[in-house]
Amino acid sequence: MVTLGIESTAHTASVGIVDREAKVLSLASDMYRPAKGGIHPREAANHHVEVLPGLVGQALDASGTAPGDLDAIAFAQGPGLGPCLRAGATVARMLSLAWDRPLVPVNHCVAHVEIARVLSGFDDPMLLYASGGNTQVIAYARGRYRVLGETLDIGIGNFLDKLWIELGGTFPGGPALEIEARSGSELLDLPYSVHGMDVAFSGILTAALALHARGARRADLAYSIEVTTYAMLTEITERALAHRRRATVVLGGGVACNERLRNMVRAMVEERGGSMFAPPRSLCVDNGAMIAWTGHLARTAGRSVPVEGSAVEPRQRTDLVPTPWRAN
Numbered sequence: 001m002v003t004l005g006i007e008s009t010a011h012t013a014s015v016g017i018v019d020r021e022a023k024v025l026s027l028a029s030d031m032y033r034p035a036k037g038g039i040h041p042r043e044a045a046n047h048h049v050e051v052l053p054g055l056v057g058q059a060l061d062a063s064g065t066a067p068g069d070l071d072a073i074a075f076a077q078g079p080g081l082g083p084c085l086r087a088g089a090t091v092a093r094m095l096s097l098a099w100d101r102p103l104v105p106v107n108h109c110v111a112h113v114e115i116a117r118v119l120s121g122f123d124d125p126m127l128l129y130a131s132g133g134n135t136q137v138i139a140y141a142r143g144r145y146r147v148l149g150e151t152l153d154i155g156i157g158n159f160l161d162k163l164w165i166e167l168g169g170t171f172p173g174g175p176a177l178e179i180e181a182r183s184g185s186e187l188l189d190l191p192y193s194v195h196g197m198d199v200a201f202s203g204i205l206t207a208a209l210a211l212h213a214r215g216a217r218r219a220d221l222a223y224s225i226e227v228t229t230y231a232m233l234t235e236i237t238e239r240a241l242a243h244r245r246r247a248t249v250v251l252g253g254g255v256a257c258n259e260r261l262r263n264m265v266r267a268m269v270e271e272r273g274g275s276m277f278a279p280p281r282s283l284c285v286d287n288g289a290m291i292a293w294t295g296h297l298a299r300t301a302g303r304s305v306p307v308e309g310s311a312v313e314p315r316q317r318t319d320l321v322p323t324p325w326r327a328n
């Protein structure tokens with residue numbers, strides 16, 4: 001038996017099917033790309049409504065499973081953009097009713113932890129979650145996943161995207177900036193914005209654009225931005241490890257695709273005698289498979305909801321979500 005998961009919190013509409021051993025049987029995704037500027041929630045939601053039914057069909061076909069093989073239908077309940085979440089939840093409710101399968105709500109951030117946890121084989125890792133909208137260090141403690149540190153303003157991915165667009169590029173900025181950074185050599189002076197366990201990016205954006213206006217090379221800017229902001233993330237992850245006495249770190253989120261970030265975090269963790277694991281890139285970015293796997297864990301622990309109780313929660317807090325499967 002298998003679980004189907006639907007992800008639609010932001011840009012990405014995705015449907016994944018996983019079996020009870022966390023084997024990803026299929027993953028079908030389609031990303032909304034704004035013609036210009038950042039994400040427009042209503043337009044992204046329209047995109048998701050259009051593509052999701054087709055993605056469900058593709059995922060079922062590619063996995064070789066039929067609706068009767070499904071243990072449950074899981075969907076991302078939050079956090080995310082309201083219209084986008086509602087698009088995914090509506091499809092999940094419809095499938096649950098049509099195929100008479102349990103409906104399981106899943107927290108998006110917890111799903112990033114759980115897919116990385118099962119793939120890593122680590123029992124109780126710390127998650128550095130670096131994505132478009134989110135930047136958090138998360139660990140399990142006393143019955144819940146806790147946010148130990150986070151961004152005080154925008155997510156690091158949104159920051160990279162904004163910067164890249166201001167420098168004349170197009171969305172998404174992170175991957176392009178990574179390539180540009182490879183030909184940078186001079187480390188420019190940028191604010192290093194760590195506040196206790198938290199980080200902030202908007203001041204760095206302003207400073208970087210000021211350097212750009214004064215003629216700094218784009219490659220040096222890209223290089224300096226990566227080195228500075230990834231050092232900030234590595235620092236708060238290290239402090240969280242020391243504080244919680246953990247030795248293992250897993251990565252999640254689109255920015256965790258970045259080679260420099262992976263190398264910096266790995267170096268820090270290994271220097272402390274621990275280990276780091278980064279999932280394959282298709283499972284770092286937003287994806288339906290992580291929702292399916294976490295849905296499987298939740299349903300196995302007895303958690304499902306009736307359609308009337310399946311409202312989306314755009315501001316759902318990670319540390320308020322019950323995780324009964326971790327109790328045993």
Ligand code: AMP
Nearest residue numbers: 131132157172174175253254255258286
């Ligand atoms: P997510 O929100 O998890 O789907 O991730 C999307 C974000 O990841 C966007 O802001 C991208 O710019 C960013 N991203 C994707 N690949 C990379 C990369 N190789 N380096 C840095 N950022 C990246």
Ligand code: MG
Nearest residue numbers: 131253285286
């Ligand atoms: Mg995400």
